[in-house]
Amino acid sequence: MKRNNKNIMKIHKKRKWGYIGLVYISPWIIGFLVFQFYPIVASLIYSFTDFDMMGNANFVALKNYIYMFTKDRDFYNSLKVTFLYVFYAVPLKLAFALAVAMILNARLKAINIFRTVYYLPSIFGGSVATALLWRFLFMREGAMNNLLAVFGLPDAGWLSSPKLALFTLSLLTVWQFGSSMVLFLAGLQQIPGELYEAAKIDGASRIRTFFKITIPLLSPIIFFNMVMQTVNSFQEFTGAFVITNRGPLNSTYLYVMKLYYEGFQYFKMGYACALSWILFAIIITVTLIAFKTSKSWVFYTSGGGR
Amino acid sequence: MKKKVYIKKFIQYTFLIILGLVIIYPLLWLFFSSFKVDNEEIFGSLNLIPAKWTLDGYINGFKGSGQYGFDLFFLNTFILVVPTVFFTIISSTIVAYGFARFEFPLKKILFSLMLATLMLPNAVVIIPRYILFNYFKWIDTYYPFIVPAAFAGSAFFVFMMVQFLRGIPIELDESAKIDGCNSFVILLRILLPLCKPALFSMGIFQFIWTWNDFFNPMIFINSTYKFTVSLALRMTQDTATIVIWNQVLAMSVLTLVPCIFIFFISQKYFVEGIATTGLKA
Numbered sequence: 001m002k003r004n005n006k007n008i009m010k011i012h013k014k015r016k017w018g019y020i021g022l023v024y025i026s027p028w029i030i031g032f033l034v035f036q037f038y039p040i041v042a043s044l045i046y047s048f049t050d051f052d053m054m055g056n057a058n059f060v061a062l063k064n065y066i067y068m069f070t071k072d073r074d075f076y077n078s079l080k081v082t083f084l085y086v087f088y089a090v091p092l093k094l095a096f097a098l099a100v101a102m103i104l105n106a107r108l109k110a111i112n113i114f115r116t117v118y119y120l121p122s123i124f125g126g127s128v129a130t131a132l133l134w135r136f137l138f139m140r141e142g143a144m145n146n147l148l149a150v151f152g153l154p155d156a157g158w159l160s161s162p163k164l165a166l167f168t169l170s171l172l173t174v175w176q177f178g179s180s181m182v183l184f185l186a187g188l189q190q191i192p193g194e195l196y197e198a199a200k201i202d203g204a205s206r207i208r209t210f211f212k213i214t215i216p217l218l219s220p221i222i223f224f225n226m227v228m229q230t231v232n233s234f235q236e237f238t239g240a241f242v243i244t245n246r247g248p249l250n251s252t253y254l255y256v257m258k259l260y261y262e263g264f265q266y267f268k269m270g271y272a273c274a275l276s277w278i279l280f281a282i283i284i285t286v287t288l289i290a291f292k293t294s295k296s297w298v299f300y301t302s303g304g305g306r
Numbered sequence: 307m308k309k310k311v312y313i314k315k316f317i318q319y320t321f322l323i324i325l326g327l328v329i330i331y332p333l334l335w336l337f338f339s340s341f342k343v344d345n346e347e348i349f350g351s352l353n354l355i356p357a358k359w360t361l362d363g364y365i366n367g368f369k370g371s372g373q374y375g376f377d378l379f380f381l382n383t384f385i386l387v388v389p390t391v392f393f394t395i396i397s398s399t400i401v402a403y404g405f406a407r408f409e410f411p412l413k414k415i416l417f418s419l420m421l422a423t424l425m426l427p428n429a430v431v432i433i434p435r436y437i438l439f440n441y442f443k444w445i446d447t448y449y450p451f452i453v454p455a456a457f458a459g460s461a462f463f464v465f466m467m468v469q470f471l472r473g474i475p476i477e478l479d480e481s482a483k484i485d486g487c488n489s490f491v492i493l494l495r496i497l498l499p500l501c502k503p504a505l506f507s508m509g510i511f512q513f514i515w516t517w518n519d520f521f522n523p524m525i526f527i528n529s530t531y532k533f534t535v536s537l538a539l540r541m542t543q544d545t546a547t548i549v550i551w552n553q554v555l556a557m558s559v560l561t562l563v564p565c566i567f568i569f570f571i572s573q574k575y576f577v578e579g580i581a582t583t584g585l586k587a
Contacts, residue, residue: 028458031454
């Protein structure tokens with residue numbers, strides 16, 4: 001009897017100890033409710049109104065969404081521009097990061113210095129300073145055109161040509177390939193050297209080794225980088241806003257920039273909320289598709305992948 | 307045989323150096339151009355190194371074009387960034403401790419919710435947040451940055467800390483518990499000293515991200531005298547009709563300096579931070 005009591009006490013004590021956890025996470029719970037959950041719900045509700053920041057919010061049912069898909073030509077343009085941006089930036093950045101990581105993976109001295117140098121641009125993230133630098137380098141009188149002139153080539157219109165401007169912007173994010181590179185490098189270092197030796201003995205070519213060993217073993221990291229970069233690229237704003245703004249013929253009018261203009265310049269807050277939900281839906285859909293297709297090409301060795 | 311190895315090494319190093327120069331060239335161009343005399347030299351000459359070094363860009367740029375100088379903008383940025391970093395570290399550690407070391411009802415659901423917010427685009431919540439902060443009378447103050455940080459607003463850092471705490475053996479806590487330590491003492495005396503690398507990583511990343519952030523300050527701050535450096539830099543592009551580039555570039559260099567400084571003194575944590583949590587940008 002006494003012993004039983006003691007056990008119950010023990011369980012009680014353990015449970016009580018566990019409940020203390022709730023106290024520790026309580027700041028997050030409050031923060032989540034106020035700064036995340038409420039805004040999400042509010043955003044959804046606003047998206048069905050014509051809220052304009054002056055305090056008037058009338059329920060307009062699906063009008064925002066209908067307008068978006070039937071009348072707003074900028075909407076389709078922004079979608080196109082954003083998808084194109086993702087399409088330029090993500091593969092280029094990943095390919096570049098992987099290539100550099102493979103070179104750095106060679107056992108050379110002073111590799112840390114190179115890694116540091118290659119990483120350096122990445123610490124500036126989406127800063128205004130690097131965006132200004134890009135503008136400065138690629139503007140009409142800028143260094144890149146001067147360089148072309150040395151070879152007798154004309155002004156490429158890096159930022160002024162509707163065809164090229166978006167690509168020039170995506171180069172800025174490719175330049176900041178550091179964190180993808182670091183992850184690839186960590187992945188490459190985990191691939192057992194014996195695999196390559198065995199392949200060499202079997203007479204496999206380098207290209208074959210790359211596609212049959214490196215890529216499959218690295219696929220969880222490739223996948224992770226791909227998803228993260230895609231999600232980030234869909235939300236690109238600062239670079240485009242500072243360098244070209246809407247760009248020639250709205251060719252760099254990215255989706256989040258449109259959202260900013262609708263919400264904070266034209267004060268169509270309700271409409272901007274509707275736009276943000278479409279963006280959210282697109283990002284979720286693309287991520288889900290990535291996860292679905294990943295089963296066919298991402299290999300998780302036991303304990304290997306993240 | 308040996309010769310072949312040397313040649314291979316030589317080619318590898320040459321390639322690495324050329325690639326490094328290409329990658330770093332834009333930054334060098336930025337740095338040296340900021341010391342050039344005027345736009346004519348900046349755009350007219352292909353020379354990287356200035357013909358005549360001048361600090362005009364720095365001196366005039368620092369004064370600013372309007373009423374306010376960059377000393378104010380730098381001060382503002384520190385006033386915004388330092389508390390944000392400080393509260394992020396404290397709140398994320400406490401919350402992560404709760405998730406990593408205690409069993410309570412709904413823990414799994416709450417943890418998944420927190421991870422889900424990692425995927426939530428800022429754009430979706432920015433408008434309601436603006437409306438909410440407007441209601442709180444927080445627009446044109448730094449509260450929209452500092453207060454969410456105090457409530458573990460960045461799931462990324464909580465997750466990073468949880469991962470790190472999970473790597474510390476729980477036996478340490480348990481023996482301290484037997485010795486009669488309460489849970490807060492365990493966190494403070496036993497776990498925190500072991501968490502130093504993670505705390506550093508968190509501080510570094512949050513500093514750099516907040517320092518470089520442009521979108522949020524642009525939305526939440528209106529008055530010029532409260533501008534952060536990124537807002538002030540952007541302003542150089544629309545106030546003057548003719549952009550005096552050596553000033554713009556000089557100020558760009560100055561805004562990058564704190565990040566470069568932190569990067570070089572804390573490289574170890576940088577790379578570890580990315581490699582252990584596997585994230586971002």
